[in-house]
Amino acid sequence: MEAPNPARLANAIPNEERLIPVIRAILARKLAAQGFRASEIARSLKVTQPAVAQYLSGKRGRATSGITRLDSLADPLAEKLSGRIRSGAGVEMAELLETARQAIVMNSGQLLSGHNAPKAQDDASLSLLRGRLRLELDAAEKYLELANRTSDDYTKLLFRMIAADSIRHGDVVSQLISWLETGGTGGSIPDEGVLKSMVALEDSAGEASLIKEVDVDHPVARLLLRWIDIDESKHDKMVRGLIALSERGRSRV
Numbered sequence: 001m002e003a004p005n006p007a008r009l010a011n012a013i014p015n016e017e018r019l020i021p022v023i024r025a026i027l028a029r030k031l032a033a034q035g036f037r038a039s040e041i042a043r044s045l046k047v048t049q050p051a052v053a054q055y056l057s058g059k060r061g062r063a064t065s066g067i068t069r070l071d072s073l074a075d076p077l078a079e080k081l082s083g084r085i086r087s088g089a090g091v092e093m094a095e096l097l098e099t100a101r102q103a104i105v106m107n108s109g110q111l112l113s114g115h116n117a118p119k120a121q122d123d124a125s126l127s128l129l130r131g132r133l134r135l136e137l138d139a140a141e142k143y144l145e146l147a148n149r150t151s152d153d154y155t156k157l158l159f160r161m162i163a164a165d166s167i168r169h170g171d172v173v174s175q176l177i178s179w180l181e182t183g184g185t186g187g188s189i190p191d192e193g194v195l196k197s198m199v200a201l202e203d204s205a206g207e208a209s210l211i212k213e214v215d216v217d218h219p220v221a222r223l224l225l226r227w228i229d230i231d232e233s234k235h236d237k238m239v240r241g242l243i244a245l246s247e248r249g250r251s252r253v
Contacts, residue, residue, distance in 0.1 A: 018064065019100035020093075023074055025061025027091070028052050030078040036085060044081045044090045070103050072144050076160050102164065105171045109137045126180055133173045140166035154220035161227065189246050198239045 024045050031041045038056075042049045054060035063070070077099055081091055143163035147156045190198075210225040 016097050016100035016104065019067065019070070019103060020096050021055075021061040022064055022067070022070060023061075023077075023096055023099050024051075025055040025058075026071055026074045027078050027081060028055035028061075030074065031081060031085070032056055034082055036082070040085050043088070044085050046090045067103055067107050069106050069141070070099075072148065073099055073102050073106070075144075075148065101171075102167045105167050105174060106137060106140065109133050109170045109174050123180075126177060129173050129177050129180070133170055133177065136166045136170040136173060139163075140170065152220065154218055154224060158220055158224060158227075161224070189242060189249060192246065195239070195243055195246060199243070 024047065027045060028041050031044065038049050038052045042052045077095055084090065140163045143159045147159035150156050209229050211222065211229050214225055216222060
């Protein structure tokens with residue numbers, strides 16, 4: 001089998017913006033199935049009622065060829081919106097884009113990884129990355145299925161967060177595969193101003209440990225608070241790593 005061509009894959013998978021109407025249509029159908037009125041759905045999706053009618057009739061936001069798994073990936077957002085409707089809040093564009101990005105990673109990742117033996121022309125790194133990409137995407141699907149089968153809200157959230165992490169890992173691995181296949185070299189580091197703003201954000205977020213400061217009895221909720229603390233520690237290490245790379249680059253000048 002011929003190695004996947006990154007440029008061909010990019011043409012086969014639509015970008016995030018083109019998936020937004022499809023995601024809105026899926027959300028409209030899910031909210032309508034829960035009994036919400038068209039006016040409530042329109043306010044939640046930040047669109048007009050005629051647009052909602054077109055989403056529900058299939059005249060707008062039809063499924064895009066080559067993209068699967070959007071329905072399950074939209075479930076967490078639909079649940080969030082069903083809760084927000086009562087408070088008058090709606091979906092944010094960043095949330096729609098994140099769902100679209102997850103779908104793109106899942107679909108393009110499957111194309112990149114393939115489901116057969118490593119290619120003869122693959123070096124050890126590419127073979128390892130292809131195998132890891134398949135594992136990450138398979139894990140994401142399984143955790144999404146587990147989330148849909150559990151009734152506890154916190155456990156559902158935990159499974160979905162693990163799935164989202166696996167998708168992010170897949171995103172990184174997919175980009176590395178494409179980069180290696182095209183013979184990519186070099187790279188750049190954010191400028192000093194960006195790094196300083198990142199440090200300020202991490203210092204602010206890491207001031208207090210949630211697991212130590214927040215009193216909550218639910219055992220899975222406590223795991224989720226621990227997750228946030230671990231993530232903040234990870235972010236701090238990544239930012240410090242970027243700063244070290246920047247300082248190393250300046251010392252060579």
